[in-house]
Amino acid sequence: MQSTRNFLGNLLARYNWILDFNHSPEFDTLMKTNTVPTNFQSHQLNTSIQGLDPSIRDIQAEIVLLRNTATSLESRMLRLMAIRRDYKGALSPIRRLPVEVLGEILCCTRERLRYQLYYVCGFDVFNISDGPWYLGHVCRAWRVAVETFCPDLWSEMTIEFPDRLDKNDIRPTFPFFGKNMLAILERALERSRKCDLNFSFRYPGYYNDTWATYSDAEETLIKQCFDLLLTHSTRWRSVELFITPFLLARLPRIRGRVNNLQHMYLMCEETAEPGNIDAFEIAPKLKTLHLTDMHPEAIIMFPQRNLITFLDARPLSDTDRTPEQLDLIASCSNLLSFSYHHHSEIPKSFGAQFPITRNTSIRSLSASLAKFISSLDLPALNRMTVRSGLDITGNPDFAEIACPEDALSGLHVLITRSGCSLTVLHLIDVPTMDDQLLSILRLTPQLLALTIELRVFTLTSSSLNSAKLQDIFRHMAENQGEGTDKKYILIPSLKKMAIIIRELNFMTIEFLDDGFVDMVISRGASGRSSVFEGLSVIVSGRECHVPFVYTPARETLEALVEDGLRLQLIVNDGMNWVGDVDEAHHSDSESDFSVGF
Structure with missing residues (x-):
């Protein structure tokens, strides 16, 4: 170690003359003016430059040698540390x-x-x-x-x-x-x-x-x-x-x-x-x-005694199983979640009325048969999913099945009779978004999360009744009061909303226009104090078109991210891809939105 110090000390001492090096008075005077050097001065400067070059090359060579030596020593040290770690591991x-x-x-x-x-x-x-x-x-x-x-x-x-x-x-x-x-x-x-x-x-x-x-x-x-x-x-x-x-x-x-x-x-x-x-x-x-x-x-x-969660996603049979499902609901006093789906079209014979079945424990319901839904009295219900076929296989040969035309009518009857306070509403492949949906939203002022999900290839053209949905979004923007006292007339407590449309080919989603963005901006413009927290818009399909994506309204919407709005925007038309603009929260957005929707 001492010899290394002596070597390094001698190395530095060899170049101590650099510390005492100063320019001549004539050079200092020259640098203070813009005068062109004389021939004699130019000759002196070139001579000085040539005299410094060898020392610079020598020092550079010494630095390279020292760096290589340090790198070699560091690798040897790491090797010794690994050996020591092995020895310590044994102890x-x-x-x-x-x-x-x-x-x-x-x-x-x-x-x-x-x-x-x-x-x-x-x-x-x-x-x-x-x-x-x-x-x-x-x-x-x-x-x-x-x-x-x-x-x-x-x-x-x-x-x-x-x-x-x-x-x-x-x-x-x-x-x-x-x-x-x-x-x-x-x-x-x-x-x-x-x-x-x-x-x-x-x-x-x-x-x-x-x-x-x-x-x-x-x-x-x-x-x-x-x-x-x-x-x-x-x-x-x-x-x-x-x-x-x-x-x-x-x-x-x-x-x-x-x-x-x-x-x-x-x-x-x-x-x-x-x-x-x-x-x-x-x-x-x-x-x-x-x-x-x-x-x-x-x-x-x-x-049935201890049953808490039940899902029936079997094909509908020629024999109506609705009475069996209603009996099950009536007899399960601990039931919290009930789902009645199917992988088949609804037989035309489904038209009988059933006695009203009451259950005070069910919190979550997923179904689409209007005769079944309208026969229920569920005062504790707070989560509702309207959907038919359930595909959990991921198999492309399984086709989703659109909900019956009267699905929302059945839900309206259920909410009116039960007086329940829905906080989550998820609509999947509901074929007709008409005045029934607006009436349902008026009956659910406590609603916190709303999702509208469509797979267009399963639905009729009436499913994309843009005028009805545009009317609903206009109602959602209506408010009364000013500042902190401002209250929205329709679903005032809404925190999260999602619009998910898949397999949309060669169509324009007219209701996703600037008016839709204006509604979102109105609800999210209060910044961190806003009740509205998150929006998810996911659209996919060949040459599909989402109007607001290509207008200044999109930039205005994206600006709300800085104010705390959690925004997930994904549009894939087969040629262009609009990704998630909320990049800061991208890793969390999917899981967070899935909780709410």
């Missing part, structure tokens, strides 16, 4: 932890996974580079801890088989079928010990003849995996089954063996056979039941 206190304590710590690392199209999800059980499989690769101590003392880590899993495989000349195979999948699943279930099981089993089958299918051996393996899960049904807690009819037929085996089941999400193809499904008939703790697709005449038996 780490965590190595002295009892394996039971290590297991508790690892259990706290469990990530709560959430995916949009999944009701229940966990680690991918067939991916040994995921979840607890991965933790077991760290070292022997971790492997022992994960295998023996972390059953919770193994209790939430996803068992998924690809839902499609494009055909080609040579039949492809799924890579993971090369593994011993049954043994992998069995090992994971063993390590979960006696913990409650939360899992998603997804084998949706095939909906198109152009897709490849599984071989008989592969389908046998899928059945074996499903049967293995059935043997553990006494531990089922939250389960999502996205299955085919041949697997649905195996469910009766668990009847009377699901006493711990609380949440069941069941989806099966419509080609399933009719008949009774009694697998969940004896499930005393059942709180959530979602039924999607299956045969329209299938009868699913389940206990």
Whole structure:
């Protein structure tokens, strides 16, 4: 170290003369004037420049040498630090932890996974580079801890088989079928010990003849995996089954063996056979039941006493099931959320009136059949979604179904009778936006969030009745009072609004004009003190046209972002893309808006 200091000191001393260097008086005088140097002065200056160049080159060379030396020394230091870290790692206190304590710590690392199209999800059980499989690769101590003392880590899993495989000349195979999948699943279930099981089993089958299918051996393996899960049904807690009819037929085996089941999400193809499904008939703790697709005449038996959330998204049958739904609502005193959707057009025979059914616990309702909605009395209702078909598969062959023409009429009757205070209203593929919607908005002064969502290819031309919606937006801009006392006459408490239109081709959305922007500006112009907090406009389709996007009104709207308005504007016409203008909040906008809408 001393020799290094001496070397550096000598190096600097070699150039100390620079510190004492001064210009000559003649040069100082020359610099104070604009006089052109004489020939003699020019010769002196050139001589001085040539005399300084060697020293500059020498110093530059010394600097390069010192920089290279410092870089080399730094790399050697980092290498030594890594070696020291390895040595200290061997002395780490965590190595002295009892394996039971290590297991508790690892259990706290469990990530709560959430995916949009999944009701229940966990680690991918067939991916040994995921979840607890991965933790077991760290070292022997971790492997022992994960295998023996972390059953919770193994209790939430996803068992998924690809839902499609494009055909080609040579039949492809799924890579993971090369593994011993049954043994992998069995090992994971063993390590979960006696913990409650939360899992998603997804084998949706095939909906198109152009897709490849599984071989008989592969389908046998899928059945074996499903049967293995059935043997553990006494531990089922939250389960999502996205299955085919041949697997649905195996469910009766668990009847009377699901006493711990609380949440069941069941989806099966419509080609399933009719008949009774009694697998969940004896499930005393059942709180959530979602039924999607299956045969329209299938009868699913389940206990109603503790039911909190129910969704029926099966096709409508020739036999009207509305009385069954009304009986269910009447008998479930703890029910908070009820959804009645369908994947089929409404039969013409649907016209009978039903007795009024009252339920004082339901907070959320999603339905579209006017005869069903108008037969309800729900005084506690605060969230309403008007929609028909429910597509949770993401499969392009599933087409959304427009709501009946009288859907809003049924909702108007429900609100009038119940006297409920809606805070969230979501309209999806409602075919006619007429005076009924304006009347409904007048009945819901407490409304906080309003969403109008259309998939134009499912609707008639009357669905885009721009004049009616323009009239509604004009009413939404009307107010009385001034300053802080200003109150809006229609839905004065509105905080969030969304307009979502998909698959709009070669059309202009006339109601999204400058008048619409004026309404938003009027409600959001109060800045941070404004009640109105957020607007989302999402439009997609070939050569679609949103008028206000191409006028100065858009810039005025964007300026409200600086005053606190959360704005999400996405317009994709196939040629041009208008992105989210609220870039500062882009990462949060989707999740935040999804909560409100």
